[in-house]
Amino acid sequence: MRWLLYVVAAVAAPILVVVLIGLALPKAHRATRMARFMQPPEAIFAAITGPQDWRPGITTEELASNGGPRRWRENSSHGWITFEEAATDPPRHYRARIADKNLPFSGTWTYEITPADGGCTCRITEEGEVYNPVFRFVSRFIIGNTRTIDEYLNALGRKFDESVKIED
Numbered sequence: 001m002r003w004l005l006y007v008v009a010a011v012a013a014p015i016l017v018v019v020l021i022g023l024a025l026p027k028a029h030r031a032t033r034m035a036r037f038m039q040p041p042e043a044i045f046a047a048i049t050g051p052q053d054w055r056p057g058i059t060t061e062e063l064a065s066n067g068g069p070r071r072w073r074e075n076s077s078h079g080w081i082t083f084e085e086a087a088t089d090p091p092r093h094y095r096a097r098i099a100d101k102n103l104p105f106s107g108t109w110t111y112e113i114t115p116a117d118g119g120c121t122c123r124i125t126e127e128g129e130v131y132n133p134v135f136r137f138v139s140r141f142i143i144g145n146t147r148t149i150d151e152y153l154n155a156l157g158r159k160f161d162e163s164v165k166i167e168d
Contacts, residue, residue, distance in 0.1 A: 021141075022133025029130070031145040034123040035153040035164040041113045041120045045091035047159055048111055048122075054159035055152070071099060104132045105139075109149075122156070124149045 037044055052060045052074065059075040063082070070085040086108060087095040097108040107128025114121045126149060130136040139145060150166055157164035 018137045019133050022135075022137035025133070025136045025140055027129045027131060027136065028127070029140070029145050030125065030127050031149060032123060032125040032168065033146050033149040033153060034121055034167045035157065036116060036119060036121050037157065037160060037164065038119040038162055039160050041091040041115055043160070044113050044120055044122050044156070045094065045111075047156060048094055048113075049088070049090075055155045104135050105130045122153065124152065 047054065052058050057076050061073045061075070063071040063073060065071050068084075071082060072084075073080050073082045081103065082099040083096045084099040085095070086097045087093065087110075092113055094111040094113075095108055098106050100106075105128060107126060110125045110127070112123040112125070114123070126145070128145075130139050153164055153166050
């Protein structure tokens with residue numbers, strides 16, 4: 001019977017450590033990354049605000065906005081997430097936010113597109129909150145707060161047959 005207590009303790013201890021570390025982490029985080037493109041700002045802005053069929057594994061569905069901000073849903077391996085447009089100033093600035101209130105996370109992505117020699121830069125800033133302490137731990141230490149931004153910028157580069165160098 002004693003061995004059963006050891007097994008339970010061996011399983012429970014790492015889970016407890018993950019939960020305690022997650023509780024110690026702040027709910028809110030901010031991550032930013034930038035890439036350079038050989039495209040004009042208008043092309044990058046159109047790709048960001050248009051159909052996302054260039055992103056691997058993403059299905060986009062436009063929703064009726066009923067006079068409010070533009071809304072859409074994206075389906076990925078994580079399921080459906082509803083987004084809405086929070087701010088737009090073509091072709092320089094765009095902000096989208098998660099509109100779902102029942103997810104274990106929320107936040108915005110702000111896109112800043114700046115003309116540069118022979119093209120432009122696109123900086124994405126994520127301002128998010130992760131409510132569940134276990135998800136907070138995973139997001140910070142296993143997935144990384146910039147992974148989704150990096151994947152997005154790389155996919156955007158592939159859309160234009162460009163390899164991108166991602167910077168902080």
